[in-house]
Amino acid sequence: MGSSQAPSLKKRFYQVKVKSLGITSLKELGQLMGQLQRQAFRKAYGKIWDLAMVEVSTEAIASLAQYYDQPLRCFTFGDFQLSPMVE
Numbered sequence: 425m426g427s428s429q430a431p432s433l434k435k436r437f438y439q440v441k442v443k444s445l446g447i448t449s450l451k452e453l454g455q456l457m458g459q460l461q462r463q464a465f466r467k468a469y470g471k472i473w474d475l476a477m478v479e480v481s482t483e484a485i486a487s488l489a490q491y492y493d494q495p496l497r498c499f500t501f502g503d504f505q506l507s508p509m510v511e
Contacts, residue, residue: 440489442482450476 454473457465465473491499499506 440486442485442489444480444482447476 454462454477462473488499491501493500493505496505497507499508
């Protein structure tokens with residue numbers, strides 16, 4: 425006969441270490457660029473510059489990592505899923 429125990433739904437927590445990169449010199453370099461240089465950079469690399477300038481909360485990243493579902497490649501919160509997207 426089979427077991428009458430329900431599978432454990434207890435959430436497993438992982439310790440996540442988040443590194444914060446120092447981009448001060450990159451920001452300073454961006455301020456030295458003229459309008460034409462910035463346009464040439466954007467044409468060559470897209471909007472990567474704007475993405476690099478976004479402030480990131482390492483605490484938020486570490487907290488969200490607890491809900492990341494590796495096989496599904498999304499964040500799972502109870503009965504809904506959130507997929508990361510970079511435009």
